[in-house]
Amino acid sequence: MCWSLDMLPSPPYIELGVHSLSGLLWTLALLFLWHCYRIGSDLPMGVRARGGKLGSGRSTMSPGGSCAGAKYETRSKILRGDPRNPFSSIETEEDEELAQGYLTPVLSHALFPAQASAQAKKLYSALQEYAKRYSWVGMGRIHKGLREQIKSNDHSAIQKPHLFFLPDVPSVPFFPRDAHRHDIEVLEANYAVILAEFQAVYQKGLDSKSGWTVGPKGQAVFPLYSAGVYVAANCRCCPCTYRTLLSLRTFISSNSLGSAGFWLLGPGAALGSSYGPTNTRLRCHLGLQTPPLCELVVGGEPQCWSEGHCLLIDDSFLHTVSHKGPPDAGPRVILSVDVWHPNVAAAERQALDFMFSPDL
Numbered sequence: 224m225c226w227s228l229d230m231l232p233s234p235p236y237i238e239l240g241v242h243s244l245s246g247l248l249w250t251l252a253l254l255f256l257w258h259c260y261r262i263g264s265d266l267p268m269g270v271r272a273r274g275g276k277l278g279s280g281r282s283t284m285s286p287g288g289s290c291a292g293a294k295y296e297t298r299s300k301i302l303r304g305d306p307r308n309p310f311s312s313i314e315t316e317e318d319e320e321l322a323q324g325y326l327t328p329v330l331s332h333a334l335f336p337a338q339a340s341a342q343a344k345k346l347y348s349a350l351q352e353y354a355k356r357y358s359w360v361g362m363g364r365i366h367k368g369l370r371e372q373i374k375s376n377d378h379s380a381i382q383k384p385h386l387f388f389l390p391d392v393p394s395v396p397f398f399p400r401d402a403h404r405h406d407i408e409v410l411e412a413n414y415a416v417i418l419a420e421f422q423a424v425y426q427k428g429l430d431s432k433s434g435w436t437v438g439p440k441g442q443a444v445f446p447l448y449s450a451g452v453y454v455a456a457n458c459r460c461c462p463c464t465y466r467t468l469l470s471l472r473t474f475i476s477s478n479s480l481g482s483a484g485f486w487l488l489g490p491g492a493a494l495g496s497s498y499g500p501t502n503t504r505l506r507c508h509l510g511l512q513t514p515p516l517c518e519l520v521v522g523g524e525p526q527c528w529s530e531g532h533c534l535l536i537d538d539s540f541l542h543t544v545s546h547k548g549p550p551d552a553g554p555r556v557i558l559s560v561d562v563w564h565p566n567v568a569a570a571e572r573q574a575l576d577f578m579f580s581p582d583l
Contacts, residue, residue, distance in 0.1 A: 361570030396522030441489025
């Protein structure tokens, strides 16, 4: 049926010849009611029959053959959350799609793989506790990574983190400076004062009483942060270096994956091939003293340190370190700082801080 304005009754003010503000408002009100009626009459038959209740349980077949009513009803249930599973609340349409991928085992109550390692089960329990306190949103990759820990031997031999592997993270052995430009520029700008503080603690002697940890093959470490724990005495000896660390945006200082400190390697020493614990972090090396013939090989790619400059390394790749300089060359010295991988999202960082908390 066709509708037009000619069929509407004339407002009272026209018949009386009264042109006033109230008459104008009366006309606008009639136009609004007419518009609402037209909108209602144009709704599809199926929607009018349901009275606009999309979650009533009756479905309408879409042109592609999908059940639109069932889709709306399913989405409504997901938004409300299943009271039997407090972790299954999904808050956005994008996360609903994740429910069919990353989080399918969570929503279907699938058991965690029985053949998983004790460490993987512990991390999975920590993730569940985090999600219980906060949300599952953004946890898809972490959940997938934990469930696939049992397949760690399937990873390429060139990259095999022994503690936790986050899937779908693009990685290369050496990252460009732009990945963490701010933090690199801060470290390099403070090179001189960091070097001076290292020399001050080095001259006190390499022993445990002075805060050093001495290892085999000419290694020694002066930790400022060790596995996410602040080393108070050592930081007091290097206040400017400590403040520089605090000014970094991506420094891992809240979980056991993160450390920072001075690392020494004596002439003639070489460290065998090894893998780092996770691909969720990078190691930033600021060269402090770099004699000739010092080399770092990561994922088959060799690099050399340079004094006053940083290298960004993914140590989850197979890597070796060597110092082939003469005995009088002195030790190779770097400031090593663990920073987040640039492709780990903020929500994932918070969850990993919780899962790898030094207190857990």
